[in-house]
Amino acid sequence: VILGAGFDCRALRLKELAGLPVFEVDRAPMVAFKNGLLAGAMRGRPIRVAVDFQQDVLEDRLREAGFAPGVKTLFLWEGVTNYLDAKSVGAVFDFAVRAAPSGSRFIFTYIHADAVDGSFPAPGLRKLLGRLRESGEPWTFGFRPEEVPGYLAAKGLRLKADLGAVDYRARYLPGRPEGYEFYRVALAETGSESDAAG
Ligand SMILES: C[S@@+](CC[C@H](N)C(=O)[O-])C[C@H]1O[C@@H](n2cnc3c(N)ncnc32)[C@H](O)[C@@H]1O
Numbered sequence: 001v002i003l004g005a006g007f008d009c010r011a012l013r014l015k016e017l018a019g020l021p022v023f024e025v026d027r028a029p030m031v032a033f034k035n036g037l038l039a040g041a042m043r044g045r046p047i048r049v050a051v052d053f054q055q056d057v058l059e060d061r062l063r064e065a066g067f068a069p070g071v072k073t074l075f076l077w078e079g080v081t082n083y084l085d086a087k088s089v090g091a092v093f094d095f096a097v098r099a100a101p102s103g104s105r106f107i108f109t110y111i112h113a114d115a116v117d118g119s120f121p122a123p124g125l126r127k128l129l130g131r132l133r134e135s136g137e138p139w140t141f142g143f144r145p146e147e148v149p150g151y152l153a154a155k156g157l158r159l160k161a162d163l164g165a166v167d168y169r170a171r172y173l174p175g176r177p178e179g180y181e182f183y184r185v186a187l188a189e190t191g192s193e194s195d196a197a198g
Helices: 028-037 058-064 086-099 125-134 145-155 165-172 193-197
Strands: 023-026 047-050 074-077 105-111 157-164 183-190
Touching: 023 028, 023 058, 028 047, 047 058, 058 086, 086 145, 086 157, 145 157, 145 183, 157 165, 165 183
Parallel strands: 023 047, 074 105
Antiparallel strands: 105 183, 157 183
């Protein structure tokens, strides 16, 4: 389940996903636009689902689209939490834990909470925030990295990894060490420690 999929085309590119149900979730105008652009590409796959995380019940929309609860699932939520509010972010994690069995995975990105008001020390951040506000897409939500493990545990998720931009750039973009230090990516798993041990 790719949440806030935007122009993500993994579902069409990755042969490992062939034969698996892939749901791409985004706001209705984005879903309609992407369906129009890709009308000829692998008809029927992925299943695009119109959801506004701030207004709709994700669970209802996904079930209507054929999502089967109880099946091990990977949720991917990249570049989206920073546009939402705390209630909508929490509701999505709650849904994932309710819907997916133990051992399902949730990968998401978030910005450091101090980046929302520009107090995070990063060159160019305040200018960037100004541009986002002007374009009508302000950043509205972030986490403090130290609160993420407890936040997820309270939801029923175990944090497996949480990397800042410096770490993931070193790993995947070794020639480009700088930029977006306030941006982070986390991997969590549903179920308790005892589920994992068992
Ligand atoms: C920065 S893009 C990221 C797209 C894609 N995940 C990626 O990493 O390339 C943010 C996406 O979140 C979607 N989005 C923002 N607010 C949303 C909301 N309230 N409900 C559903 N989708 C939302 C936008 O339409 C957009 O496609």
